[in-house]
Amino acid sequence: MHRYVQCTLVQIFNDQKILLGMKKRGLGVGMWNGFGGKVEAGEDLKTAAARELKEESGLEVLTSNLMEVGLLLFEFVNSGVVLEANVFRAVEYKGVVTESEEMRPCWFDIKDIPYKDMWVDDVDWFPLMFKQKLFYGFMKFTEKNEMFSQELKVLENVEEF
Numbered sequence: 001m002h003r004y005v006q007c008t009l010v011q012i013f014n015d016q017k018i019l020l021g022m023k024k025r026g027l028g029v030g031m032w033n034g035f036g037g038k039v040e041a042g043e044d045l046k047t048a049a050a051r052e053l054k055e056e057s058g059l060e061v062l063t064s065n066l067m068e069v070g071l072l073l074f075e076f077v078n079s080g081v082v083l084e085a086n087v088f089r090a091v092e093y094k095g096v097v098t099e100s101e102e103m104r105p106c107w108f109d110i111k112d113i114p115y116k117d118m119w120v121d122d123v124d125w126f127p128l129m130f131k132q133k134l135f136y137g138f139m140k141f142t143e144k145n146e147m148f149s150q151e152l153k154v155l156e157n158v159e160e161f
């Protein structure tokens, strides 16, 4: 039995830099990642994405400034949980970058992404995101969060999600 959990992942860009957060607790602890979390009941994806961004980084974004960049399914085969991560990018936002209980944000040059301290799939799809390609991915993880299979493809438009 699979249990699908909708979540969001927001990537903040400033010219050639991207804001990543060091996850301080929970799933992905000790790794750099975009900002996001589970979509709450009755919430649409972009509202959830903006809420998590604010909670974790201090930045505020209008939902109209969140652009779809990809859809990634992360299956944890041991538990049967499939995280459906809706990935967005934003270049317009306001507020002051602030550390939260969950994340320690830091700007990185896009030529200097700390892939070795990130989820292993990121090295494959971050470059697609930098090239402004839309993508779809399906990754399977063991109970130790080790990836053992990956399907990743570039899409023409959002309707293909």
Ligand SMILES: Nc1[nH]c(=O)nc2c1ncn2[C@H]1C[C@H](O)[C@@H](COP(=O)(O)OP(=O)(O)OP(=O)(O)O)O1
Pocket (backbone or CB within 6 Å): 007, 008, 009, 026, 027, 028, 033, 034, 035, 036, 037, 038, 039, 074, 083, 085, 102, 119, 120, 121, 122, 139
């Ligand atoms: N393989 C993977 N690669 C990646 O880049 N991000 C991943 C990933 N697996 C999970 N994530 C991200 C997606 C999403 O933003 C986040 C989900 O983690 P969590 O369920 O721990 O969320 P949070 O605990 O932060 O949310 P809430 O409990 O809703 O606050 O982790």
